[in-house]
Amino acid sequence: MSDHMHMHASPSAGPPSSSVAMIRTLVVVSAVSGLLIVLVFQWTLPAIKANHARALQAAVFEVLPGVSRVETFRLQDDGTLAHLAGEDERALKVYAGYTDAGKLVGVAIPAQGQGYQDVIKVIYGYDPAKQAIVGMKVLESKETPGLGDKIGKDPEFLGNFDTLDVALAGDGLRNAIQVVKHGAKQQPWQIDAITGATISSKAIGRLLGESTRAWLPIVQRNRTALEAKETR
Amino acid sequence: MRPETLHTQAPPFELDTFLEGVWKENPVFVQVLGMCPVLAVSNSVVNSLSMGGATVFVLVMSSAVVSLVRHWVPNQVRIATYIVIIASFVTVTAYLLEAISLDIYNALGAYLPLIVVNCIILGRAEAYASKHPVLPSIVSATGTGLGFILAIFTMGAVREVLGSGSFLGVSLFGPHYEPMTVFILPGGGFFVLGALLLAISWFKERNKRGQA
Numbered sequence: 001m002s003d004h005m006h007m008h009a010s011p012s013a014g015p016p017s018s019s020v021a022m023i024r025t026l027v028v029v030s031a032v033s034g035l036l037i038v039l040v041f042q043w044t045l046p047a048i049k050a051n052h053a054r055a056l057q058a059a060v061f062e063v064l065p066g067v068s069r070v071e072t073f074r075l076q077d078d079g080t081l082a083h084l085a086g087e088d089e090r091a092l093k094v095y096a097g098y099t100d101a102g103k104l105v106g107v108a109i110p111a112q113g114q115g116y117q118d119v120i121k122v123i124y125g126y127d128p129a130k131q132a133i134v135g136m137k138v139l140e141s142k143e144t145p146g147l148g149d150k151i152g153k154d155p156e157f158l159g160n161f162d163t164l165d166v167a168l169a170g171d172g173l174r175n176a177i178q179v180v181k182h183g184a185k186q187q188p189w190q191i192d193a194i195t196g197a198t199i200s201s202k203a204i205g206r207l208l209g210e211s212t213r214a215w216l217p218i219v220q221r222n223r224t225a226l227e228a229k230e231t232r
Numbered sequence: 233m234r235p236e237t238l239h240t241q242a243p244p245f246e247l248d249t250f251l252e253g254v255w256k257e258n259p260v261f262v263q264v265l266g267m268c269p270v271l272a273v274s275n276s277v278v279n280s281l282s283m284g285g286a287t288v289f290v291l292v293m294s295s296a297v298v299s300l301v302r303h304w305v306p307n308q309v310r311i312a313t314y315i316v317i318i319a320s321f322v323t324v325t326a327y328l329l330e331a332i333s334l335d336i337y338n339a340l341g342a343y344l345p346l347i348v349v350n351c352i353i354l355g356r357a358e359a360y361a362s363k364h365p366v367l368p369s370i371v372s373a374t375g376t377g378l379g380f381i382l383a384i385f386t387m388g389a390v391r392e393v394l395g396s397g398s399f400l401g402v403s404l405f406g407p408h409y410e411p412m413t414v415f416i417l418p419g420g421g422f423f424v425l426g427a428l429l430l431a432i433s434w435f436k437e438r439n440k441r442g443q444a
Contacts, residue, residue: 025306029305033319040327044330048330
Protein backbone atom coordinates (compact mmCIF):
# COMPACT_ATOMS: atom_id res chain seq x y z
CA MET A 1 0.00 0.00 0.00
CA SER A 2 2.65 2.44 1.02
CA ASP A 3 4.82 1.36 -1.91
CA HIS A 4 2.01 2.09 -4.27
CA MET A 5 1.53 5.60 -2.92
CA HIS A 6 5.20 6.26 -3.06
CA MET A 7 5.39 5.36 -6.72
CA HIS A 8 2.61 7.77 -7.52
CA ALA A 9 4.09 10.58 -5.53
CA SER A 10 7.64 10.39 -6.83
CA PRO A 11 7.34 11.82 -10.38
CA SER A 12 5.93 15.17 -9.20
CA ALA A 13 7.95 15.39 -5.99
CA GLY A 14 11.08 16.90 -7.53
CA PRO A 15 12.11 19.45 -4.90
CA PRO A 16 12.68 22.55 -7.09
CA SER A 17 9.24 22.80 -8.65
CA SER A 18 6.64 21.24 -6.35
CA SER A 19 3.56 23.34 -5.71
CA VAL A 20 4.44 23.48 -2.04
CA ALA A 21 7.88 24.89 -2.84
CA MET A 22 6.37 27.60 -5.06
CA ILE A 23 3.85 28.68 -2.47
CA ARG A 24 6.40 28.46 0.33
CA THR A 25 8.85 30.67 -1.58
CA LEU A 26 6.28 33.36 -2.32
CA VAL A 27 4.87 33.30 1.22
CA VAL A 28 8.29 33.55 2.84
CA VAL A 29 9.55 36.27 0.48
CA SER A 30 6.34 38.29 0.89
CA ALA A 31 6.36 37.95 4.67
CA VAL A 32 9.99 39.07 4.94
CA SER A 33 9.31 41.96 2.52
CA GLY A 34 6.27 43.02 4.52
CA LEU A 35 8.27 42.96 7.71
CA LEU A 36 11.06 45.05 6.14
CA ILE A 37 8.61 47.66 4.82
CA VAL A 38 6.76 47.98 8.12
CA LEU A 39 10.03 48.29 10.06
CA VAL A 40 11.38 51.03 7.78
CA PHE A 41 8.00 52.79 7.77
CA GLN A 42 7.89 52.87 11.57
CA TRP A 43 11.53 53.90 11.77
CA THR A 44 11.25 56.80 9.31
CA LEU A 45 7.76 57.98 10.36
CA PRO A 46 8.90 60.51 13.02
CA ALA A 47 11.40 62.10 10.60
CA ILE A 48 8.83 62.22 7.78
CA LYS A 49 6.21 63.84 10.03
CA ALA A 50 8.78 66.35 11.26
CA ASN A 51 9.74 67.16 7.65
CA HIS A 52 6.12 67.80 6.65
CA ALA A 53 5.46 69.88 9.77
CA ARG A 54 8.61 71.92 9.12
CA ALA A 55 7.66 72.54 5.49
CA LEU A 56 4.17 73.68 6.50
CA GLN A 57 5.54 75.83 9.32
CA ALA A 58 8.01 77.47 6.91
CA ALA A 59 5.18 78.14 4.45
CA VAL A 60 3.01 79.73 7.18
CA PHE A 61 5.91 81.96 8.26
CA GLU A 62 6.41 82.98 4.65
CA VAL A 63 2.83 84.05 3.95
CA LEU A 64 2.24 85.79 7.29
CA PRO A 65 5.00 88.37 7.84
CA GLY A 66 6.18 88.85 11.41
CA VAL A 67 4.86 85.58 12.79
CA SER A 68 6.77 83.67 15.45
CA ARG A 69 4.18 81.16 16.70
CA VAL A 70 1.63 79.07 14.82
CA GLU A 71 -1.53 77.41 16.17
CA THR A 72 -3.69 75.01 14.19
CA PHE A 73 -7.47 75.37 14.05
CA ARG A 74 -9.95 72.95 12.55
CA LEU A 75 -13.29 73.72 10.98
CA GLN A 76 -16.13 72.00 12.85
CA ASP A 77 -19.44 70.90 11.36
CA ASP A 78 -21.28 73.90 12.82
CA GLY A 79 -18.99 76.36 11.02
CA THR A 80 -16.90 77.34 14.03
CA LEU A 81 -13.12 77.09 14.35
CA ALA A 82 -11.73 75.06 17.23
CA HIS A 83 -8.12 74.90 18.38
CA LEU A 84 -6.51 71.60 17.37
CA ALA A 85 -3.82 70.39 19.74
CA GLY A 86 -3.03 66.97 18.29
CA GLU A 87 -3.29 65.82 14.71
CA ASP A 88 -6.24 65.16 12.48
CA GLU A 89 -5.47 64.15 8.92
CA ARG A 90 -8.99 64.54 7.60
CA ALA A 91 -9.99 67.85 9.20
CA LEU A 92 -10.11 71.10 7.21
CA LYS A 93 -7.43 73.17 8.85
CA VAL A 94 -6.21 76.75 8.95
CA TYR A 95 -3.13 78.05 10.72
CA ALA A 96 -3.26 81.17 12.89
CA GLY A 97 0.00 83.09 13.29
CA TYR A 98 0.95 85.24 16.28
CA THR A 99 3.74 87.78 16.80
CA ASP A 100 6.46 87.64 19.42
CA ALA A 101 4.23 89.79 21.63
CA GLY A 102 1.41 87.24 21.22
CA LYS A 103 -0.83 89.29 18.93
CA LEU A 104 -2.81 87.63 16.11
CA VAL A 105 -1.26 88.53 12.73
CA GLY A 106 -3.56 86.53 10.51
CA VAL A 107 -4.55 83.14 9.26
CA ALA A 108 -2.75 80.97 6.71
CA ILE A 109 -5.26 79.07 4.57
CA PRO A 110 -4.40 76.18 2.20
CA ALA A 111 -6.21 76.27 -1.13
CA GLN A 112 -6.12 74.33 -4.37
CA GLY A 113 -7.53 74.46 -7.86
CA GLN A 114 -7.01 73.18 -11.39
CA GLY A 115 -4.01 74.69 -13.17
CA TYR A 116 -2.76 74.30 -16.73
CA GLN A 117 -1.27 70.83 -16.15
CA ASP A 118 -2.53 69.56 -12.84
CA VAL A 119 -3.91 70.71 -9.51
CA ILE A 120 -2.06 73.70 -8.02
CA LYS A 121 -1.80 73.74 -4.23
CA VAL A 122 -1.07 77.02 -2.48
CA ILE A 123 -1.22 78.53 0.97
CA TYR A 124 -2.09 82.19 1.49
CA GLY A 125 -2.01 84.52 4.47
CA TYR A 126 -5.15 86.51 5.36
CA ASP A 127 -5.05 89.49 7.70
CA PRO A 128 -8.57 89.85 9.15
CA ALA A 129 -7.87 93.38 10.44
CA LYS A 130 -6.61 94.67 7.07
CA GLN A 131 -9.14 92.49 5.20
CA ALA A 132 -6.37 91.63 2.75
CA ILE A 133 -4.25 88.74 1.53
CA VAL A 134 -0.73 89.45 2.77
CA GLY A 135 1.24 86.58 1.20
CA MET A 136 0.93 83.58 -1.10
CA LYS A 137 3.16 80.56 -1.62
CA VAL A 138 2.80 77.75 -4.14
CA LEU A 139 3.18 74.42 -2.32
CA GLU A 140 2.75 72.05 -5.24
CA SER A 141 2.37 72.59 -8.95
CA LYS A 142 3.23 70.83 -12.16
CA GLU A 143 2.94 73.95 -14.31
CA THR A 144 5.22 74.19 -17.37
CA PRO A 145 8.83 74.74 -16.25
CA GLY A 146 10.08 78.15 -17.37
CA LEU A 147 6.57 79.49 -18.05
CA GLY A 148 3.70 78.53 -15.77
CA ASP A 149 5.94 77.65 -12.86
CA LYS A 150 6.78 81.35 -12.55
CA ILE A 151 3.63 81.64 -10.40
CA GLY A 152 5.77 80.28 -7.59
CA LYS A 153 9.02 82.16 -8.36
CA ASP A 154 8.44 85.46 -10.18
CA PRO A 155 9.00 88.20 -7.55
CA GLU A 156 6.88 90.69 -9.48
CA PHE A 157 3.92 88.29 -9.59
CA LEU A 158 4.28 87.33 -5.93
CA GLY A 159 4.32 91.06 -5.14
CA ASN A 160 0.63 91.08 -6.07
CA PHE A 161 -0.05 89.24 -2.84
CA ASP A 162 1.77 91.59 -0.47
CA THR A 163 -1.58 93.36 -0.09
CA LEU A 164 -4.44 92.06 -2.17
CA ASP A 165 -7.77 93.57 -1.19
CA VAL A 166 -10.34 90.90 -0.28
CA ALA A 167 -12.71 93.03 1.84
CA LEU A 168 -16.00 91.35 2.63
CA ALA A 169 -19.42 92.76 1.90
CA GLY A 170 -22.35 90.74 3.14
CA ASP A 171 -21.54 87.11 2.55
CA GLY A 172 -19.13 87.57 -0.35
CA LEU A 173 -16.21 89.74 -1.47
CA ARG A 174 -16.92 93.44 -2.06
CA ASN A 175 -14.78 93.22 -5.21
CA ALA A 176 -14.09 89.86 -6.78
CA ILE A 177 -10.39 89.08 -7.34
CA GLN A 178 -9.51 89.91 -10.95
CA VAL A 179 -6.56 88.77 -13.03
CA VAL A 180 -5.56 91.48 -15.51
CA LYS A 181 -3.03 91.66 -18.33
CA HIS A 182 0.55 92.30 -17.25
CA GLY A 183 1.01 95.95 -16.28
CA ALA A 184 -2.72 96.75 -16.27
CA LYS A 185 -3.27 96.51 -12.52
CA GLN A 186 -5.04 99.59 -11.17
CA GLN A 187 -7.19 98.39 -8.29
CA PRO A 188 -5.98 96.74 -5.06
CA TRP A 189 -8.10 93.66 -5.81
CA GLN A 190 -6.50 93.04 -9.21
CA ILE A 191 -3.66 90.62 -9.94
CA ASP A 192 -1.07 91.50 -12.59
CA ALA A 193 -0.71 88.34 -14.73
CA ILE A 194 2.67 86.98 -15.88
CA THR A 195 3.34 87.47 -19.60
CA GLY A 196 3.34 84.05 -21.24
CA ALA A 197 1.70 82.37 -18.25
CA THR A 198 -1.82 83.77 -18.44
CA ILE A 199 -3.53 80.43 -17.82
CA SER A 200 -1.52 79.69 -14.68
CA SER A 201 -1.97 83.28 -13.43
CA LYS A 202 -5.73 83.04 -13.96
CA ALA A 203 -5.80 79.67 -12.20
CA ILE A 204 -4.26 81.32 -9.12
CA GLY A 205 -6.82 84.15 -9.25
CA ARG A 206 -9.66 81.66 -9.59
CA LEU A 207 -8.58 79.36 -6.79
CA LEU A 208 -7.97 82.30 -4.45
CA GLY A 209 -11.41 83.69 -5.36
CA GLU A 210 -13.12 80.40 -4.55
CA SER A 211 -11.20 79.85 -1.34
CA THR A 212 -11.65 83.41 -0.02
CA ARG A 213 -15.41 83.34 -0.68
CA ALA A 214 -15.68 80.16 1.40
CA TRP A 215 -13.16 80.85 4.17
CA LEU A 216 -13.11 84.58 4.91
CA PRO A 217 -16.63 84.79 6.39
CA ILE A 218 -15.72 81.82 8.62
CA VAL A 219 -12.49 83.48 9.77
CA GLN A 220 -14.25 86.79 10.47
CA ARG A 221 -17.04 85.05 12.45
CA ASN A 222 -14.45 83.21 14.53
CA ARG A 223 -12.06 86.04 15.32
CA THR A 224 -12.72 85.74 19.05
CA ALA A 225 -11.76 82.07 18.98
CA LEU A 226 -8.54 82.94 17.10
CA GLU A 227 -7.75 85.86 19.44
CA ALA A 228 -8.37 83.62 22.47
CA LYS A 229 -5.00 82.00 21.71
CA GLU A 230 -3.18 85.34 21.97
CA THR A 231 -0.77 85.53 24.88
CA ARG A 232 -0.41 88.67 26.91
CA MET B 233 23.24 19.98 -9.77
CA ARG B 234 23.80 23.36 -8.20
CA PRO B 235 24.74 25.98 -10.76
CA GLU B 236 27.36 27.32 -8.36
CA THR B 237 29.67 24.37 -9.02
CA LEU B 238 30.11 25.66 -12.56
CA HIS B 239 31.60 28.86 -11.26
CA THR B 240 33.87 27.63 -8.48
CA GLN B 241 36.78 27.44 -10.90
CA ALA B 242 36.51 31.09 -11.95
CA PRO B 243 37.80 33.95 -9.77
CA PRO B 244 35.12 35.50 -7.51
CA PHE B 245 34.71 38.41 -9.91
CA GLU B 246 36.65 40.27 -12.54
CA LEU B 247 37.15 43.93 -13.23
CA ASP B 248 35.40 43.32 -16.54
CA THR B 249 32.15 42.44 -14.74
CA PHE B 250 32.27 45.89 -13.23
CA LEU B 251 33.46 47.93 -16.21
CA GLU B 252 31.07 46.25 -18.63
CA GLY B 253 28.10 47.89 -16.94
CA VAL B 254 29.74 51.29 -16.74
CA TRP B 255 30.75 51.68 -20.38
CA LYS B 256 30.71 48.75 -22.84
CA GLU B 257 27.22 47.62 -21.86
CA ASN B 258 26.04 50.97 -20.46
CA PRO B 259 22.36 50.40 -19.60
CA VAL B 260 21.26 53.75 -21.07
CA PHE B 261 23.63 54.64 -23.89
CA VAL B 262 24.22 51.12 -25.23
CA GLN B 263 21.28 48.96 -24.13
CA VAL B 264 18.84 51.92 -24.21
CA LEU B 265 16.99 50.68 -21.12
CA GLY B 266 15.31 52.67 -18.34
CA MET B 267 14.30 55.50 -20.66
CA CYS B 268 11.36 56.69 -18.56
CA PRO B 269 13.37 58.15 -15.63
CA VAL B 270 16.25 59.19 -17.92
CA LEU B 271 13.93 61.40 -19.96
CA ALA B 272 11.54 62.50 -17.23
CA VAL B 273 13.68 63.57 -14.27
CA SER B 274 16.94 64.59 -15.93
CA ASN B 275 15.97 68.28 -16.16
CA SER B 276 18.43 69.28 -13.42
CA VAL B 277 21.63 67.86 -11.94
CA VAL B 278 20.13 67.48 -8.44
CA ASN B 279 17.12 65.53 -9.75
CA SER B 280 19.38 63.35 -11.93
CA LEU B 281 21.71 62.45 -9.08
CA SER B 282 18.83 61.76 -6.67
CA MET B 283 17.11 59.49 -9.17
CA GLY B 284 20.45 57.84 -9.98
CA GLY B 285 21.21 57.24 -6.30
CA ALA B 286 17.75 55.86 -5.52
CA THR B 287 17.84 53.54 -8.54
CA VAL B 288 21.33 52.23 -7.76
CA PHE B 289 20.39 51.55 -4.14
CA VAL B 290 17.42 49.44 -5.29
CA LEU B 291 19.50 47.79 -8.02
CA VAL B 292 22.35 46.72 -5.75
CA MET B 293 20.15 45.63 -2.82
CA SER B 294 17.74 43.61 -4.95
CA SER B 295 20.57 42.00 -6.94
CA ALA B 296 22.21 40.92 -3.68
CA VAL B 297 18.99 39.45 -2.29
CA VAL B 298 17.99 37.77 -5.56
CA SER B 299 21.42 36.14 -5.70
CA LEU B 300 21.18 35.13 -2.04
CA VAL B 301 17.86 33.30 -2.48
CA ARG B 302 18.51 31.95 -5.99
CA HIS B 303 18.70 28.28 -4.91
CA TRP B 304 15.34 28.36 -3.13
CA VAL B 305 13.29 30.08 -5.80
CA PRO B 306 11.48 27.66 -8.14
CA ASN B 307 11.75 28.66 -11.76
CA GLN B 308 7.99 29.10 -12.18
CA VAL B 309 7.65 31.82 -9.55
CA ARG B 310 10.99 33.57 -10.04
CA ILE B 311 9.66 36.72 -11.74
CA ALA B 312 6.97 37.14 -9.06
CA THR B 313 9.62 36.72 -6.37
CA TYR B 314 12.00 39.24 -7.98
CA ILE B 315 9.23 41.80 -8.36
CA VAL B 316 8.25 41.46 -4.68
CA ILE B 317 11.90 41.94 -3.68
CA ILE B 318 12.38 44.95 -5.99
CA ALA B 319 9.06 46.57 -4.98
CA SER B 320 9.98 46.22 -1.30
CA PHE B 321 13.29 48.00 -1.77
CA VAL B 322 11.60 50.74 -3.80
CA THR B 323 9.07 51.32 -1.01
CA VAL B 324 11.86 51.40 1.56
CA THR B 325 13.83 53.87 -0.60
CA ALA B 326 10.79 56.14 -0.93
CA TYR B 327 10.34 56.28 2.86
CA LEU B 328 14.04 56.93 3.41
CA LEU B 329 14.08 59.73 0.83
CA GLU B 330 10.94 61.34 2.27
CA ALA B 331 12.64 61.28 5.68
CA ILE B 332 15.92 62.71 4.35
CA SER B 333 14.67 65.49 2.09
CA LEU B 334 11.11 66.45 1.28
CA ASP B 335 12.30 68.70 -1.57
CA ILE B 336 14.01 65.86 -3.42
CA TYR B 337 11.11 63.51 -2.65
CA ASN B 338 8.66 66.02 -4.17
CA ALA B 339 10.91 66.68 -7.18
CA LEU B 340 11.03 62.98 -8.10
CA GLY B 341 7.28 62.67 -7.55
CA ALA B 342 5.61 59.80 -9.38
CA TYR B 343 8.93 58.59 -10.84
CA LEU B 344 10.10 57.29 -7.46
CA PRO B 345 7.56 54.43 -7.18
CA LEU B 346 8.06 53.81 -10.90
CA ILE B 347 11.60 52.56 -10.16
CA VAL B 348 9.78 49.22 -9.63
CA VAL B 349 9.29 48.89 -13.38
CA ASN B 350 12.77 50.09 -14.36
CA CYS B 351 13.87 47.22 -16.60
CA ILE B 352 17.56 47.75 -15.77
CA ILE B 353 16.81 46.33 -12.29
CA LEU B 354 14.67 43.34 -13.29
CA GLY B 355 17.14 42.77 -16.15
CA ARG B 356 20.09 42.47 -13.76
CA ALA B 357 18.08 40.17 -11.46
CA GLU B 358 16.99 37.85 -14.27
CA ALA B 359 20.11 37.89 -16.45
CA TYR B 360 22.82 37.97 -13.80
CA ALA B 361 21.96 37.81 -10.10
CA SER B 362 19.77 34.70 -10.43
CA LYS B 363 22.72 32.77 -11.91
CA HIS B 364 25.71 34.12 -9.97
CA PRO B 365 26.94 34.22 -6.34
CA VAL B 366 26.33 37.29 -4.19
CA LEU B 367 29.65 39.10 -4.58
CA PRO B 368 29.82 39.10 -8.40
CA SER B 369 26.12 40.05 -8.47
CA ILE B 370 26.80 43.09 -6.30
CA VAL B 371 29.81 44.02 -8.45
CA SER B 372 27.83 43.70 -11.66
CA ALA B 373 24.90 45.67 -10.23
CA THR B 374 27.20 48.43 -8.97
CA GLY B 375 28.88 48.68 -12.39
CA THR B 376 25.55 48.86 -14.19
CA GLY B 377 24.33 51.35 -11.58
CA LEU B 378 27.34 53.61 -12.09
CA GLY B 379 26.68 53.42 -15.82
CA PHE B 380 23.11 54.57 -15.18
CA ILE B 381 24.26 57.44 -12.93
CA LEU B 382 26.85 58.48 -15.53
CA ALA B 383 24.15 58.61 -18.21
CA ILE B 384 21.45 60.41 -16.23
CA PHE B 385 24.03 62.86 -14.79
CA THR B 386 25.29 63.73 -18.29
CA MET B 387 21.69 64.33 -19.39
CA GLY B 388 20.98 66.44 -16.30
CA ALA B 389 24.13 68.53 -16.67
CA VAL B 390 23.55 69.31 -20.36
CA ARG B 391 19.86 70.11 -19.81
CA GLU B 392 20.38 72.27 -16.72
CA VAL B 393 23.25 74.28 -18.24
CA LEU B 394 21.38 74.93 -21.50
CA GLY B 395 17.85 75.10 -20.14
CA SER B 396 18.32 76.97 -16.87
CA GLY B 397 21.78 78.50 -17.32
CA SER B 398 22.93 76.95 -14.05
CA PHE B 399 24.75 73.93 -12.64
CA LEU B 400 23.55 72.38 -9.36
CA GLY B 401 21.38 75.49 -8.96
CA VAL B 402 24.36 77.88 -9.21
CA SER B 403 23.83 80.45 -11.97
CA LEU B 404 26.61 80.29 -14.58
CA PHE B 405 26.04 83.14 -17.01
CA GLY B 406 24.75 85.97 -14.85
CA PRO B 407 21.24 87.39 -14.50
CA HIS B 408 20.89 88.64 -18.10
CA TYR B 409 21.29 85.24 -19.73
CA GLU B 410 18.06 84.08 -21.34
CA PRO B 411 18.06 80.25 -20.91
CA MET B 412 16.78 77.95 -23.65
CA THR B 413 13.75 76.72 -21.76
CA VAL B 414 13.04 73.97 -24.29
CA PHE B 415 15.88 71.90 -22.80
CA ILE B 416 14.15 71.46 -19.45
CA LEU B 417 10.85 70.61 -21.12
CA PRO B 418 10.13 66.97 -22.16
CA GLY B 419 11.04 67.68 -25.80
CA GLY B 420 14.50 68.85 -24.76
CA GLY B 421 15.06 65.49 -23.04
CA PHE B 422 14.57 63.68 -26.36
CA PHE B 423 16.88 66.12 -28.19
CA VAL B 424 19.69 65.69 -25.67
CA LEU B 425 19.31 61.89 -25.48
CA GLY B 426 19.35 61.64 -29.29
CA ALA B 427 22.40 63.87 -29.55
CA LEU B 428 24.27 61.87 -26.88
CA LEU B 429 23.45 58.52 -28.51
CA LEU B 430 24.63 59.90 -31.85
CA ALA B 431 27.85 61.24 -30.35
CA ILE B 432 28.61 57.93 -28.62
CA SER B 433 28.04 55.76 -31.68
CA TRP B 434 30.12 58.16 -33.78
CA PHE B 435 32.90 57.93 -31.19
CA LYS B 436 32.73 54.10 -31.15
CA GLU B 437 32.70 53.91 -34.93
CA ARG B 438 35.77 56.13 -35.14
CA ASN B 439 37.60 53.98 -32.56
CA LYS B 440 36.80 50.83 -34.53
CA ARG B 441 38.18 52.35 -37.74
CA GLY B 442 41.26 53.54 -35.91
CA GLN B 443 42.02 50.00 -34.79
CA ALA B 444 41.51 48.43 -38.21
